[in-house]
Structure formats: C-alpha cells, structure tokens
Amino acid sequence: GQQVMQIPQYQHVQEGEDFTTYCNSSTTLSNIQWYKQRPGGHPVFLIQLVKSGEVKKQKRLTFQFGEAKKNSSLHITATQTTDVGTYFCAQETSGSRLTFGEGTQLTVNP
Amino acid sequence: DAGVTQSPTHLIKTRGQQVTLRCSPKSGHDTVSWYQQALGQGPQFIFQYYEEEERQRGNFPDRFSGHQFPNYSSELNVNALLLGDSALYLCASGQLTGAYGYTFGSGTRLTVV
Numbered sequence: 001g002q003q004v005m006q007i008p009q010y011q012h013v014q015e016g017e018d019f020t021t022y023c024n025s026s027t028t029l030s031n032i033q034w035y036k037q038r039p040g041g042h043p044v045f046l047i048q049l050v051k052s053g054e055v056k057k058q059k060r061l062t063f064q065f066g067e068a069k070k071n072s073s074l075h076i077t078a079t080q081t082t083d084v085g086t087y088f089c090a091q092e093t094s095g096s097r098l099t100f101g102e103g104t105q106l107t108v109n110p
Numbered sequence: 111d112a113g114v115t116q117s118p119t120h121l122i123k124t125r126g127q128q129v130t131l132r133c134s135p136k137s138g139h140d141t142v143s144w145y146q147q148a149l150g151q152g153p154q155f156i157f158q159y160y161e162e163e164e165r166q167r168g169n170f171p172d173r174f175s176g177h178q179f180p181n182y183s184s185e186l187n188v189n190a191l192l193l194g195d196s197a198l199y200l201c202a203s204g205q206l207t208g209a210y211g212y213t214f215g216s217g218t219r220l221t222v223v
Contacts, residue, residue, distance in 0.1 A: 033211055042200060043153065045211030088152050096141060096206060097166050100152030 004029075004091050006101030014109050019076040021104035023089035031092050032065060032072040037103070038085040046074075048092075079108045113137070114215035116201050122221045123191050129220060131186040135203030136213045141165075142184040143212065144176060145200040153200055159184050160206060188220075196222045 005024045013019050023032060031050045035043035047056055049065035049072060056063045062075045076083055086103040093099060113136035123129050135142050141160045145153035155168035159178035178184045182203075188195055198219050204212040 042214040042216050045213065048211055096143070096158060096204065097155050097168070098153070098212065099155065102152050
C-alpha cells in the first residue's frame with residue numbers, strides 16, 4: 001500500500017533554533033495532513049495541504065507541499081519548549097483513511 | 111477538551127480475553143475511525159464507520175470488529191487478545207470529506223498480560 005516516509009526520526013534542538021521535518025512519498029499524494037502529538041497525548045490536527053506548491057503558515061509553523069505533490073515539510077522557526085512532541089504527516093486516501101508516517105520526535109532543550 | 115470521548119482510559123486484560131472500547135465523536139461529526147498506535151510508532155488504521163456501516167478496513171484480522179450506533183458513537187471489539195494487541199487505541203471523528211482534519215480522542219491504553 002501507499003506509504004509516507006518521514007525524516008528525521010528524532011531531532012534535538014536548543015530553544016530558539018529552527019526545526020524541520022520532511023515527509024516523502026513515492027507516489028503522488030492527493031493531500032497531506034500534519035498532526036502533533038505531545039508526550040502521553042493524542043494526535044492533534046494542525047493543517048491540511050491540497051494544492052501543488054502550497055505554502056501555509058501558522059505563527060512560527062510553515063507547511064509546504066511539493067510541486068509534484070510527493071513531498072511535504074513542516075518548519076518551525078525559533079522553537080520553544082511548548083513545541084516538544086512528535087510531528088506526524090499523514091496521507092488521506094480514498095474513504096478518508098489516514099496513513100501516517102512514523103513521525104519526528106522533537107525535543108527542545110531550554 | 112478533545113471533543114472526542116473515549117472510555118475506558120486504561121485497561122488491563124489477560125491473553126485470550128475479549129475487550130470492548132467505546133468512542134463518542136465530536137458533535138457534528140458523522141464518521142468514526144479507529145487506530146492502533148504501538149509505542150514509538152504512528153497510528154495504524156483499523157477501520158472506519160459511517161452511517162452505521164464499516165466503510166474501509168485496514169490490515170487487521172477479523173478478531174477486530176466494530177459497530178457504529180445511530181447517535182454516531184462507536185465500539186471497537188477485540189477477541190482472543192494477544193500480547194501484541196497491547197497498544198494505545200485511538201478513535202478519530204470527522205466529516206466524510208476530511209477537509210478539516212480529524213479530531214482524535216485521548217485514547218484507551220490497552221495492556222494485555
């Protein structure tokens with residue numbers, strides 16, 4: 001089945017540094033969703049990207065969808081300790097089924 | 111407040127037993143999906159319910175079954191529990207198009223001993 005590969009698996013940064021996680025697919029994605037899961041918590045929807053080359057911003061978070069719709073990225077500017085958690089990309093296939101990447105676990109040292 | 115309510119929050123069962131997990135979707139949502147999340151991994155799709163019918167199913171054995179009620183709430187049943195069924199079980203509700211993403215509940219942590 002279709003899979004989305006996510007890198008890196010882990011990322012440790014100092015507070016104030018930037019952070020980026022990448023999501024790649026071998027096939028064209030109809031859309032990509034991003035979720036954040038805090039330690040011990042549940043996934044929380046951040047955003048959905050649908051259009052080729054789309055860029056969306058939420059405060060310090062910037063989401064991009066590749067021109068070929070085969071990759072996506074999430075960039076956080078000037079990380080804060082509240083950004084700690086695991087960030088997942090997820091492909092939505094027919095019938096509203098989400099296929100998640102393995103996630104990038106972000107730790108932020110104060 | 112996640113908007114999606116799951117019960118129980120934690121559960122310990124013995125190998126071979128059966129378990130039922132429950133989910134109440136967010137108000138206004140009509141689809142309910144269940145996911146299994148093993149430690150350190152992304153959620154894996156089990157199945158989705160819409161209009162009281164199973165619309166899609168992931169790669170899970172028939173020991174996993176479910177139900178959706180007229181009020182959109184849902185149950186996940188797992189028979190003949192195996193040690194490998196130990197995981198966080200997440201319920202996600204949404205609208206059929208998924209245009210606004212899905213709202214996940216806090217999950218049920220199932221431990222099989």
